[in-house]
Amino acid sequence: DTEVTQTPKHLVMGMTNKKSLKCEQHMGHRAMYWYKQKAKKPPELMFVYSYEKLSINESVPSRFSPECPNSSLLNLHLHALQPEDSALYLCASSQDRTSGYNEQFFGPGTRLTVL
Amino acid sequence: GQSLEQPSEVTAVEGAIVQINCTYQTSGFYGLSWYQQHDGGAPTFLSYNALDGLEETGRFSSFLSRSDSYGYLLLQELQMKDSASYFCAVLGNYGQNFVFGPGTRLSVLP
Numbered sequence: 757d758t759e760v761t762q763t764p765k766h767l768v769m770g771m772t773n774k775k776s777l778k779c780e781q782h783m784g785h786r787a788m789y790w791y792k793q794k795a796k797k798p799p800e801l802m803f804v805y806s807y808e809k810l811s812i813n814e815s816v817p818s819r820f821s822p823e824c825p826n827s828s829l830l831n832l833h834l835h836a837l838q839p840e841d842s843a844l845y846l847c848a849s850s851q852d853r854t855s856g857y858n859e860q861f862f863g864p865g866t867r868l869t870v871l
Numbered sequence: 872g873q874s875l876e877q878p879s880e881v882t883a884v885e886g887a888i889v890q891i892n893c894t895y896q897t898s899g900f901y902g903l904s905w906y907q908q909h910d911g912g913a914p915t916f917l918s919y920n921a922l923d924g925l926e927e928t929g930r931f932s933s934f935l936s937r938s939d940s941y942g943y944l945l946l947q948e949l950q951m952k953d954s955a956s957y958f959c960a961v962l963g964n965y966g967q968n969f970v971f972g973p974g975t976r977l978s979v980l981p
Contacts, residue, residue: 812967
């Protein structure tokens, strides 16, 4: 299984809502990533988990809260978002972050719209 | 910090060869990756170069010159399905930072 799955595919939420994005992989990868991508822009790294520990937080606002319950699952909890947070949120995984080799497998993404 | 530069757009015809260049600035360089992303799709890994030289995978090849902080992706025998955005990405700061370049939009014409 070389697939990263993400749910939901689409999400519309108000600025006062709380929602969560979910990501799952069963490739035995020990590094997992959250990215944000705006239209016609490159993916921007938000968070990196390595061996289920948060290793990188790219100065992301606290209204985004990541969680890694186990080595296969990654969540992104959303609260009090702003309209400018509307974007495609991509999850990715890779074998690990220590070898230097960095082939990342991406999920299809969650298209988030904040009203 | 890290920065990368790529041409914003490239156009070529079916069957042709196209080269997409990428220059980067980073410290603690580990490697340069290339990803393909079709409209509405997720990025797909194409190649990774950690050492100088050419890596070939089918119709795609990737080159790296660490001394010049430069790499390129070479696409041969272009097909319509190769129309997509291509991103270089640098793993720098001794593996602590991963940054995508701005992307190159490739259009393959019949």
